[in-house]
Amino acid sequence: MKTYVAQRLVIALLTLLGMSVVIFALLRLAPGDIVDILFSTAGYVSPSEKQAIMKELGIDRPYWVQYVDWIRQMLTGDLGKSYRYDQPAWQIIRPLVPVTLELAALSTLFAVLIGVPTGVISAVRQDTTLDYVLRLFSLAGLSMPAFWLAMVIILCLVTWLAWIPPLSYVSPFEDLKLHAVQFLLPALAVGYRSSALIMRITRSSLLEVMREDYIRTAWAKGQTGRVVIWRHALKNALLPVVTVIGIEFAFLIGGLVVTETVFNLPGVARFLVQAILWRDYPIVQNLVMFIAVVVILSNLLVDMLYGVLDPRVRYGG
């Protein structure tokens, strides 16, 4: 077990290192340099001024020096300075993290609450009309853009309930109820979309488990259907679902990017979009790296959890 964890950690670190190279290279693909973009509104920048700015930003140095410098910065926990705000990036990002984490947690909760029961019902009633309806329902969630779903939800509230959701962020310490409503709606939109994959895995994994001998034994003992399904079958069928929730996390962040924008929530994802639109590259670079770390850590955690949940899983060398 210990060697396995160590091995996984090394692989995760190598993957992160590779990601940093990819991200660094991708952003250097940009046509024109950052100075031109920064001063595109000013019109003309004299060559000497441009040189001075490039020197100040440190982008006149060779790429590999910039890369090594960036990595050194990241290792010391320094996320650099935002071009736009002229502030250390970490100071801007820190208050945004809880917002995104809360939204991500709520969305995952909704995804599980929608995905697992529909998956179970769909598997138990395999090939009936109900099964088809539920599968269509989940596929529809996968097909609708999360941002559009969010817009439609807002629109419905405004039209039918004449209730306009708060346009700016409400802190939970100010007004807990309003805060909850503000978060539940986008979480529902993102969660419904993410529930599709969970529903599918639950369904197919439950169908597989239902064919096992011990399930037949449970039936033969005269157990009621509910006990067989919820106690015996689901316990084992949920293992792959746990993995999917981990994988889902990367998918979820993609959904959050736009949902935070639509609902005007000050989270990391919305900030990433804004930084990209402003071409604030140091911030973009660091935020993407931050997301990568979160995704990899969550995958790692899920893998570990898997072994705890299922003693049959042996972490071989």
Next chain:
Amino acid sequence: MAVSRVEIVVPAGARPRAGRWTALARFARKKPLGAAGGVLILVMLVTAIFAEILQTHDPIATDAAATLASPSADHWLGTDHLGRDIYSRIVHGARVSLIVGVASTLLGSVLGGIIGLLSGYAGGNTDLITQRILDILQGLPLLVLALVMSAALGPAVHNVIIAISIPIIPRAARVIRSSVLSIREMQYVEAARSLGVRHLRIAFRHILPNTMGPFIVLCTAQLGSAILVEATLSFLGLGVPEPYPSWGRMLSVSAAEYAQKAPHLVLFPGLAISLAVFGSNLLGDALRDTLDPRLRGS
């Protein structure tokens, strides 16, 4: 002559190739949902090809006299804040969505497919290193990667296509690699090798054609997500630039300001996106069940 007549016995199960139409009809009967998805994609294709004939107004022409008009006999789906006809813009948007969706899916799947084919066939360390590199690409959320790519490349149709295709590469490579791994061990490949056929020729001529099933499934499934990513990028202002009418951008311009006054602005383009993606998801699922039984239910 001793042998005067050679009777060719055709076993009942192996009738001469059933016509394409028969095969299609059988698919439609067995997979009604998949067929419905196919019809949706077909409708989108026809709309994209005949956009000029189907339009009722110039999709780019503005009309100051009829801004934010509700659906009517003249403007079937209403007009936007500049008085442009929503119906005509959706019809032309199908073209943009389909071109970007199909091009990026094909680009990503072909590149990924070749990588998967070669790394799966080569095996050993080449395969191991390739897999780790693909891990890196796949570790980033698809949308985040596409966002960064399209921002770095600048707004242009071909750049959007490249930005969307990059995240597809690792997914395609995985699928093709796994089917190459099993095909590689088959006897006919061994036979080809013992005949002295060169490696590249074995890979491309003998193995590649047999990965077509998973490849088609992959493309159909990815088409939906490519259309969705394009819509999202355009919604954020990083996708297909003006003046092309794109479904995603129709939502972004209208969204915040006019949604309350004119809900049709939000409703119809979003429905168009959802139906297109829904169609390709339905078709993809049905094709997977039919062509690639190993992936069934996953």
